[in-house]
Amino acid sequence: MISWAVFWLCAFCPAKASAFQVPDDGFFPGWTKDGRSRAFQKMDLFNHINGGAELYLEFGFENLTVQRYAKAGAELILEIYEMENPAAALGLYLMQSGRETPWPEFAERNSSEPEQAVFVKGRWIVQVNNLSGEIRSVPAMKALAGRVLAAIREEPAVTLLNRVPAEGKIPGSERLIRGPLALQQFFTFGEGDILRLGGRVFGMLADYEGASGSAFTRLIIPYEDGPAAASALSYLRDHLDPYLKIIQSGPDGFTFEDFARRRGRVGLAKNVLDIRFKMAAAE
Amino acid sequence: MRKTYASMPDENSIGRRDFIKLGGAAGAGFWLGNRALCAQEGSGKPGGKPQAPPPRPKTNIEDALKVPRTRLSLPGLFPGRVVEVNDPSSMNEVKPDAEAVRGMLRKGLSGLTGADFKKAFALFFGKNDIVGIKVNPVGAGIISTHLEVVDAVVDWLTESGLPRGNIIVWDRFDYMLKDAGFTAERFPGIAIEGLQTMDEAAAEGKSGDNSRWLRPDGVHVSAGNFDPDVFYWADVEGPKDLPYLNQHVFNGKFSYFGKLVTGKLTKIINIPVFKNTGNAISMATKNIGYGAVCNTNRLHRPLFLDVCAEVPAFPAVRDKLVLNITDGLRGQYEGGPGPAAKFTYLYRTLFFATDPFALDMVCHKIITAKRKEMGIAVNEHPRFTEYLRYAARLGIGVTDEGGMTHIRI
Numbered sequence: 133m134i135s136w137a138v139f140w141l142c143a144f145c146p147a148k149a150s151a152f153q154v155p156d157d158g159f160f161p162g163w164t165k166d167g168r169s170r171a172f173q174k175m176d177l178f179n180h181i182n183g184g185a186e187l188y189l190e191f192g193f194e195n196l197t198v199q200r201y202a203k204a205g206a207e208l209i210l211e212i213y214e215m216e217n218p219a220a221a222l223g224l225y226l227m228q229s230g231r232e233t234p235w236p237e238f239a240e241r242n243s244s245e246p247e248q249a250v251f252v253k254g255r256w257i258v259q260v261n262n263l264s265g266e267i268r269s270v271p272a273m274k275a276l277a278g279r280v281l282a283a284i285r286e287e288p289a290v291t292l293l294n295r296v297p298a299e300g301k302i303p304g305s306e307r308l309i310r311g312p313l314a315l316q317q318f319f320t321f322g323e324g325d326i327l328r329l330g331g332r333v334f335g336m337l338a339d340y341e342g343a344s345g346s347a348f349t350r351l352i353i354p355y356e357d358g359p360a361a362a363s364a365l366s367y368l369r370d371h372l373d374p375y376l377k378i379i380q381s382g383p384d385g386f387t388f389e390d391f392a393r394r395r396g397r398v399g400l401a402k403n404v405l406d407i408r409f410k411m412a413a414a415e
Numbered sequence: 416m417r418k419t420y421a422s423m424p425d426e427n428s429i430g431r432r433d434f435i436k437l438g439g440a441a442g443a444g445f446w447l448g449n450r451a452l453c454a455q456e457g458s459g460k461p462g463g464k465p466q467a468p469p470p471r472p473k474t475n476i477e478d479a480l481k482v483p484r485t486r487l488s489l490p491g492l493f494p495g496r497v498v499e500v501n502d503p504s505s506m507n508e509v510k511p512d513a514e515a516v517r518g519m520l521r522k523g524l525s526g527l528t529g530a531d532f533k534k535a536f537a538l539f540f541g542k543n544d545i546v547g548i549k550v551n552p553v554g555a556g557i558i559s560t561h562l563e564v565v566d567a568v569v570d571w572l573t574e575s576g577l578p579r580g581n582i583i584v585w586d587r588f589d590y591m592l593k594d595a596g597f598t599a600e601r602f603p604g605i606a607i608e609g610l611q612t613m614d615e616a617a618a619e620g621k622s623g624d625n626s627r628w629l630r631p632d633g634v635h636v637s638a639g640n641f642d643p644d645v646f647y648w649a650d651v652e653g654p655k656d657l658p659y660l661n662q663h664v665f666n667g668k669f670s671y672f673g674k675l676v677t678g679k680l681t682k683i684i685n686i687p688v689f690k691n692t693g694n695a696i697s698m699a700t701k702n703i704g705y706g707a708v709c710n711t712n713r714l715h716r717p718l719f720l721d722v723c724a725e726v727p728a729f730p731a732v733r734d735k736l737v738l739n740i741t742d743g744l745r746g747q748y749e750g751g752p753g754p755a756a757k758f759t760y761l762y763r764t765l766f767f768a769t770d771p772f773a774l775d776m777v778c779h780k781i782i783t784a785k786r787k788e789m790g791i792a793v794n795e796h797p798r799f800t801e802y803l804r805y806a807a808r809l810g811i812g813v814t815d816e817g818g819m820t821h822i823r824i
Contacts, residue, residue: 178654179656230749230750230757230758231789231790233757245756246756247755247757248755265556265557316693316694317693317694318792318794320796320798375797391795391796391797392795
């Protein structure tokens with residue numbers, strides 16, 4: 133009985149106050165709000181994204197404001213995500229974007245097309261969905277995004293990606309990770325939080341041209357201090373995925389071979405783990 | 416647990432409108448880490464002790480395995496055999512060429528069975544069969560099953576003597592079928608059936624009125640469409656709230672098969688689309704594995720790809736699913752399983768197989784190569800195809816290199 137009461141209470145509780153003042157009617161000629169804005173905080177995100185919210189949370193999702201707009205049968209959906217900090221926003225943005233296709237008239241980093249435009253500015257990700265993909269709605273998409281972006285204050289640029297060495301780096305391959313969900317996209321080192329990122333430590337990775345002509349991936353993780361990095365190395369070595377075979381091991385790291393006979397190397401230097409994987413055997 | 420056995424699938428637990436938002440790498444494919452990823456919570460600071468990944472939830476798969484097989488049981492009449500037909504004229508930028516698609520169907524069936532159109536029909540069907548065509552309408556307009564492919568299949572069936580009234584185009588969600596163009600007007604004489612409805616307005620918060628999907632007694636209006644005696648049971652539960660119930664019909668640990676599948680249909684043709692879900696694929700086995708049962712979102716995290724092997728192992732699917740045609744006229748190599756126009760491409764290919772696991776193994780390799788070609792970061796860990804080898808161990812698929820035959824036409 134109690135559970136049913138909770139069930140119904142939760143079902144009809146009012147939406148939380150909007151975390152962001154969304155643009156009003158007329159942000160572009162003829163476009164008006166379609167319904168009220170909705171706000172989602174932290175774990176509430178599961179009520180909006182059914183099947184992918186974990187990645188947002190892993191990167192440090194704080195809150196989301198959603199507002200629909202309509203004009204003569206056309207619809208736009210504005211989503212404004214506030215992340216824990218600018219690095220979290222950039223990390224999630226990079227994971228979403230793939231190869232970026234920016235609208236050049238925007239100063240903010242973005243990957244945009246008629247169906248969806250995604251921008252990152254400071255700790256905010258601004259997304260405008262045009263589900264029909266109708267080209268005639270694109271000017272309104274741009275106007276809507278512009279209004280929102282103008283209301284977001286500037287924050288210091290994220291410099292984390294400067295930690296990955298420039299030499300040999302394949303442009304556009306830079307990514308951030310903050311936990312196992314993001315890491316899983318690139319490589320499987322083991323179960324769970326195998327690199328002990330703890331949802332706080334960022335890792336920076338990028339692809340590189342190898343000496344043999346094949347690409348490999350390099351992941352740099354600066355931990356809080358040397359003992360934390362050493363602990364992470366120890367944990368990784370002890371819980372390495374069974375498909376990875378250690379072929380050489382020492383106090384400052386180990387090398388391994390993966391299921392496709394490619395090589396990998398994990399090195400510890402002070403508070404940093406420097407991990408290379410998907411290397412040709414000759415690297 | 417009560418009752419005996421039963422089983423089927425969906426990717427539909429992710430709302431259609433959510434898919435676009437999940438475009439790019441941040442799609443539902445991240446679930447693929449399943450057990451591996453569950454240990455994140457509570458992992459704490461590096462000096463602490465991470466939680467061990469939870470064990471894989473128990474399921475009732477053993478109930479399915481006890482049921483005697485039939486002549487047509489998966490992997491069907493042609494275990495491990497996959498036929499790929501490519502026709503550059505089959506699709507322009509927007510629309511398939513119906514005649515070219517019909518030609519591809521003829522070539523594909525001939526390549527698969529060694530028989531002509533009518534003889535191929537007789538291998539799989541009788542004229543009294545009720546044939547369900549399982550489509551994938553999720554990415555309507557971008558990456559859903561093409562109507563022209565269904566047209567060609569319907570023509571094949573009817574020209575071979577099956578009455579139009581014996582054909583049902585189906586999916587889990589009725590409104591998605593409509594959105595994707597599967598309507599009675601477009602397919603006269605063919606039944607169009609969704610296993611369930613979902614009130615999108617209520618799900619999206621546009622309406623506080625739940626009366627369109629929820630009965631006064633708190634039961635989903637589509638509850639009667641599912642067979643209480645035929646179910647996939649897994650020891651895991653989803654949220655006990657209204658949004659979940661709206662989308663999934665039931666809470667709890669039972670995913671009931673649609674009565675359409677367990678009762679009305681005698682044969683099934685599965686027509687998925689060619690798309691990824693993270694580092695894995697969302698094609699034949701996912702279309703049927705997550706499309707035939709309800710209450711699926713609870714399964715994604717702990718059992719995601721295993722469901723694609725276990726649900727089709729239940730007789731309601733295993734003994735009825737006689738043919739799979741993967742619609743690769745257009746493919747999507749990234750951002751799936753939701754539609755992401757940015758990552759779609761013209762592939763102009765149809766795949767044919769009775770064995771959906773061999774079919775998915777072939778398509779997994781093809782789409783992985785495409786992802787790499789397009790510069791997508793790819794994790795090729797064997798875990799993303801482990802469910803296909805698991806299906807082989809269950810005796811419902813052939814997925815080892817030595818046992819598979821991949822024919823290109």
